[in-house]
Amino acid sequence: METSTQGMHQTFHNIGSSTDWIVMVVYFIVIMLFGSYFGRYNRSTKDFFFGGRRFAWWLIAFSIVATGVGSHSFVKYSAKGFEHGISSTMTYINDWFFLPFFLFGWLPIIVYTKIRSIPEYFEKRFSPSARFLATILLLFYMLGYIGIGFLTLGKAVLPMLPESFTMFGNEFQITLMGAVIVIAIITGIYITFGGQTAVIFTDLLQGFILLFAGFFLFFLGISYIGGIDVFWNLLPQEWKMPLAKFNHPTDFNFVGIFWQDGVAGSIGFLFMNMGLIMRFMATKSVDEGRKAATFNILFMLPLSAIVVGNAGWIGKAISISNPELVPPNTSPDQIFVVVANIVAIPGVFGFIMAALTAALMSTVDTLINATAAIYINDVYRPIRTFLKKHELTTKGEDKKELAAARYSSVIITALGVISVLAFKSFPTVYEAHGYFHSTLTPPLVVAIFLGLFWKKFTPAAVITTFVAGVALMIVGLHDPNVITPFNHGIEMDPNHPYSYIRALYNTFVCVFVAVAVTVTTTQQISVSKMLKAKSNGLQIVYVMIAIAVLTFVIVLFDLLPLTLQFVAILIMMFTTSVVSHYFIKYDQELQTTGLTVWSVDKAKEFFKGSKINNAEGEKIKVNWKQVEGEEDIVNFSKNDMDRMKAKVGDLVYLCDVRKYLGGLKSVHSVFGEPHDEDGIVHITEDNLLNGVFEKGRLLTAEKEM
Amino acid sequence: MYPCVILLTISLNFIKTFLEGYMPSFFDTWFPFIYLYVVGGFFFLVGMIIIKKSGAINLNIKRHKYWYRILIFGFFYFVVLHAFFIILALYW
Incomplete structure (x- = not known):
């Protein structure tokens, strides 16, 4: 094992032995063979993406463990466990609040309306232009998520690799990005030949293995320290709290994380994460989906919280009792690997690392699969329909789509690698993920939520939310002082200002735009009718579009003082909503029936095609x-x-x-x-x-x- | 809503200053718990009301009644879980 110091933190290299590497390679081969066996159950794109809507709740509940644990990874929670203690569990135990909305609102609607992607819901509920904007935002969200997955994978594997290697007489440094690229190639190959059924079954196996590996590590760690009493007494009292301190420090505080993870993250995870939604859609019925979701949140997430965070707690305890073995300034993102290597014998360490990396790959696989589904449904098919080449009924077309899905998986993998660059500068994966959630989820979360629960929410309102809401969020990025009134007393870190609590500001501005536009619908319709009656109405509408585009550019590049930017955004809200009413034909009765929580029974009838x-x-x-x-x-x-x-x-x-x-x-x-x-x-x-x-x-x- | 947020921030600072004089760790121990279940509980309650009022959950159907109870149980399950661990951290 080698160490080096980078900034404040001590980093490790060459952890593990050749036995560990052999165990890891064998593990990966077994998992891939297991997945390929189930890959033969893919008969169409429906099977490739959704697994044919056939599985029992328990199978999905366990397969979700690997997805959830992988994405909310060992690396980031062990890091926070090491830095702040048992409060690293809080993000796993705050998902219940939105479950009524999910179980009896979103889940039945996405299943009964037979939508294949979230943007498709936006077209049915609002308009094709709303779908287009939702697709862009969702692709950003999914690609960002894939990037976070790759970054975590890279950080997990890096401590096991040497600092450099020599090939053909030349010395090559092993960098984070280099590791990410190699991992991405392996991941891309697997998903391209797997599909959803393969992912579900490998995740099922890995769900069990992960829980076992995590608890095994906890058991080994406790034994190493000298028993549960010694462990508990070594931890400082504040490390034992299940919730973080209310509003400090800036990099880990309760209130910021509540809004970022408990609100934006939970809704994002349940309502927007296509990877997870596709799992629920793969259950045989809505009721089975409800069972899977409930079981997962009630039992699997609290268990997973221990599984993913315990290496950090053990690391903290060892760093107090034996600071030479685990220096207190160990790089937090490496603590999982460091602790696993200390408490486990060679071979067992390899097994734990294999379980960790394979789970992370599962998460990334699921996300790539889901992003490919969005590409096929919301980009490929609409374009083919536009070019009049699309015939859904032909089997030849399905084959073409399956091939396109596989090619797109490769491109998505590459874009995921590129998106790692956006998150690499954050001190830990946890903060990168927090910032990502706070920034990318609010507009879609607000749009989905209001679309689902508020019949009066119009296409003009959703489009304006996507445009003006995002513009107000960008203002917050340029000038974090606008977030200060929402900060709950959290100090601003000038390097990464308001990483978590910005979720509250972003959600607030999106809700503000959505509500303001919806309640002034009558006035917008009057203006739009007036424009339609005028001979030069269309020219005026084009000018309004130009104003909206110009405003967005001004905000994007921060070209005006803050107050003027706010005024420009208000004008943009007006022009965008009027233009939307001018072009979009919307029948509220027709486009809300079976598509909001107020008419779930109708959705069920549409699904069946007759009375229930x-x-x-x-x-x-x-x-x-x-x-x-x-x-x-x-x-x-x-x-x-x-x-x-x-x-x-x-x-x-x-x-x-x-x-x-x-x-x-x-x-x-x-x-x-x-x-x-x-x-x-x-x-x-x-x-x-x-x-x-x-x-x-x-x-x-x-x-x- | 904007003035409400400012008011909330001021109130929080006041509570912090007030309580720190008597119970130094309350603001960082029980207060996050209260905030979590009051604000989170508000979202939960709104969700329960909407799904009930909209008829998405129909309490005349046996299965739905079961789900309604599970949802309420789950909320209190997490309240008890967090409270238990806070007590454990403070007094064990």
Whole structure:
């Protein structure tokens, strides 16, 4: 093990032995083979991205652990655990507040409206232009998230590598960016050949391994220190608190992190993170999605909080009892690796590091997969539709889309690497992630939230939020003093001003724009009608667009004094909203039905295509028999349909009877006309192939709605 | 809302100054807990009211009643969890 000092912090290199590297390589090969095995279940882009909406809640709940733990990584929480103690757990235990909105608002709507991406919701609820702007913001968000993932991976692996290596007589320095690029290539290769089903199953395996590895490390650490009592008594009292100090220090305080993570982060994670949403959409029903989300937040996140932070706490305790072994000025982002190396024997250390890096790769994989889904749905398809080349029904088109999804994954991976540059200057990954959340989530969070819960929220309001809201956020970036009234007493760090509490300012300005534009809708419509009546109305509208664009440029490059910028943004709010009303045709009744929380039942009806049958029937076990036919229907006997309280046209879910498969072999279909063979379902070849059913295996059948 | 935020900041500073005279660590121990569950609780309550009023959760359906109870249970589960760990940190 080598050490060097960079600035205030001591950094480590060459940690680990060759045994550890062998264990890591073997682990990666096993995980990739495991994923590739399940990759064969991808039959279409629907499967590639969504896993075919078939899985049981427990499978998704455990697969989310690897995604959540990976993204809220070992590296950053161990760093904060080392610097501030057990309060590193607080971001894992503040997600419940928005769960009612998610379970009974967002989740049923995204499933029942059959949307494939968040921007698609914006088109249905508002307009194509709202979708376009949402796509841009969401792509920024996802690429930033991928960048954070790569940065964390790089920081995790770097302590294990030498400072430099020699090749062909030349000495090469190993840099963070170099490590990130190599990792990105490995990650890109895996996701390109995997797909969502592969990711779900590798994440399932890794979820278990991560929990095991994290608790194993905790156990080893406690044993190393001399028992839980010694550990607890070594920690200073403030290190034992589950919540950070209210408003200090600037790099880790409760109130800033509450608004950045508890509010913007939680909503962003549940409502905007396409990777996570696609997992919930992969469950067999909305109710299973609810179970997965609830179980995850109630049980898995508190456990994960211990798993990811404990290396920092152990590191702190060792640094007090033996400061020569773990110097108090150890680079916080390296503490996980340093502690794991001290408390674990060679081989075990390699296993822990493999679990960590593989989990991080899972997160990045999921995000790349999700970003590719956004690209296909919101860029590729609209462009092909525009060029009149798109025919959804043809299988050839699906193949082309699958290929485009794979190519786009590679490009997204490269853009993710580039986005690392934006976050590299932050002292820790935690602060980089906090800043990222505070800055990129508010406009979309506000737009999704108000769109979902406020019927009066108009396309003009959402577009103005995206434009003027972002402009006001940029003002806050240029002049952090505007955030001061929101700071709750947090001091401003001139290098990274208000990294966390800026989330409150950004959310506030976006809500302000959204509400102000919505409540003045009548006046905007009057102006827009007046313009339509004028002969030179269109020219005036073009001038208004130019004013909005000019204002945005002025704000972006900080070309005017602050007060004038605010005035210009107010004018921009007016022009953008009027222009939106001028061009966008919007029918509030039509475009809110089934798309807001106020009409979830309608969404369910649209999903089914007819009235909902809410009668609660039995789940039954049946044998299957293949029949000829092209239609997507299955036929049961009259008696079996009575037991399930099903009618012709209702939706049915058929699944292999082996529960441990978690719905891997299953299919959704529609009840057809009944026959007379009790205990037997008649099923077509297409449904058999989709369900991957085996001869002689019983199926469970249940009426969905 | 802007004056409210300023008022809130002033009030927080006042509470801090007042309480520090009597209970030095309150502002950094129990106050974050209170803030978390008062402000977070407000969001939670609004969510519960909206999903109930909109009919998204229908308490006449057995399954929905179950979910309603789970949601309330979850809130208090986290309140107790945090309170327990604060007590543990302060007194154990």
